[in-house]
Amino acid sequence: MQTRPLGRSGIAVAPLAFGANVFGWSVTADRADALLDAFVAHGLNLIDTADAYPAWVPGNEGGESETMIGRWLRRRGGRHRVVIATKVGKWARHRGLAPDTIRAAADASLQRLGIDHIDLYQAHADDASVPLEETLGAFSRLIEQGKVRAIGASNSTAPRLAEALAVSARHGLPRYETLQPEYNLYDRAGYEAELEPLAREHGLGVIGYYALASGFLSGKYRSEADLGQSAARGARRPLSRCARPAHPGRARRGRPAPRRDAGPGRAGLADRATRRQRADRERDQRRPARRARRCAAAEPERGRPRRARRRQRLSARSTTRLRLRDARPDASRISHYCFLCTPRRSRHASSRHAGPPARRRR
Numbered sequence: 001m002q003t004r005p006l007g008r009s010g011i012a013v014a015p016l017a018f019g020a021n022v023f024g025w026s027v028t029a030d031r032a033d034a035l036l037d038a039f040v041a042h043g044l045n046l047i048d049t050a051d052a053y054p055a056w057v058p059g060n061e062g063g064e065s066e067t068m069i070g071r072w073l074r075r076r077g078g079r080h081r082v083v084i085a086t087k088v089g090k091w092a093r094h095r096g097l098a099p100d101t102i103r104a105a106a107d108a109s110l111q112r113l114g115i116d117h118i119d120l121y122q123a124h125a126d127d128a129s130v131p132l133e134e135t136l137g138a139f140s141r142l143i144e145q146g147k148v149r150a151i152g153a154s155n156s157t158a159p160r161l162a163e164a165l166a167v168s169a170r171h172g173l174p175r176y177e178t179l180q181p182e183y184n185l186y187d188r189a190g191y192e193a194e195l196e197p198l199a200r201e202h203g204l205g206v207i208g209y210y211a212l213a214s215g216f217l218s219g220k221y222r223s224e225a226d227l228g229q230s231a232a233r234g235a236r237r238p239l240s241r242c243a244r245p246a247h248p249g250r251a252r253r254g255r256p257a258p259r260r261d262a263g264p265g266r267a268g269l270a271d272r273a274t275r276r277q278r279a280d281r282e283r284d285q286r287r288p289a290r291r292a293r294r295c296a297a298a299e300p301e302r303g304r305p306r307r308a309r310r311r312q313r314l315s316a317r318s319t320t321r322l323r324l325r326d327a328r329p330d331a332s333r334i335s336h337y338c339f340l341c342t343p344r345r346s347r348h349a350s351s352r353h354a355g356p357p358a359r360r361r362r
Helices: 029-041 064-076 099-113 132-144 158-171 189-202 224-229 231-235 269-302 306-326 344-350
Strands: 017-019 046-048 083-088 118-123 148-154 176-180
Touching (some): 017 029, 083 099, 099 118, 099 132, 118 132, 118 176, 132 148, 158 189
Parallel strands (some): 017 046, 083 118, 118 148, 148 176
16 A cells, blocks of 8 residues: 655654544444554555544543553554554643643553554644644654654644744744644635645654544535434534535625534534524424415315306316407507417418318308
């Protein structure tokens, strides 16, 4: 399989990565083993996780995802076949990017994963309260100790990423070799506008997350009721950041304004599903009324004999024909004729040669 380099780190990965944020959330330990087995069997190798996964689930503390990956590595072996990427900075137990926090979080992640080094260690979120020199210095010491091979940034803005790269070059510190932004067919502007040119300029490896918009682009979430298909989405608020209709002019066309967390020019899927359900209810309410009106109009006809109803219809047709004939123009006053509107007898009578005589009624 063709591989792609992670910046200038010397690490090459397959084009698809395994996001393990669902481990301990909607995926159990036994299911995780089966998924990772299938992932490696197809020739893929990059497994992405974080120390905070999935601390948001009731009853979890955080670190469950790393623990399940470490359990799979101990059972299956083959550490050399996979590239382990994890993150630091968002977990309440090790929040931020202070040097002491990074050192303690890295040791804890190594223990849960059961490995001696992390291939790619990423800053899960930017921490403006800590100088970049201190953050990058802490990462540098981990690389010198052999605990980390390369570092990367996740959820970073273009100005802060550019500043971090400049600090690395100025002080001779290891630089961020990868960038992990949110990027898919719906959420494109945030990466393509500023981050993509910066990544191309500095040769960074890009690992986009939410590539299927949390499953929405797979087609399985078409209404709010479909959220029950996923144990993860059904337990959390419905598709808050990922599922959005793509039409950019909804607000200008008099439709409801986009939700605050739906991104520019896009309304949330839940709002669209609500509008569709409201329209379905209104249509269902109108159907009995239309059916009742049709039945009431047909009721007087049901009691009459079929012959009488046919006689009435023929009489109505004859009356219509008489009205049309009286409204036709006089053939003697016109120089051309419409063969649909002008009576046949009038056409022959006004022509140069007399037409066929009218038939007598017998």
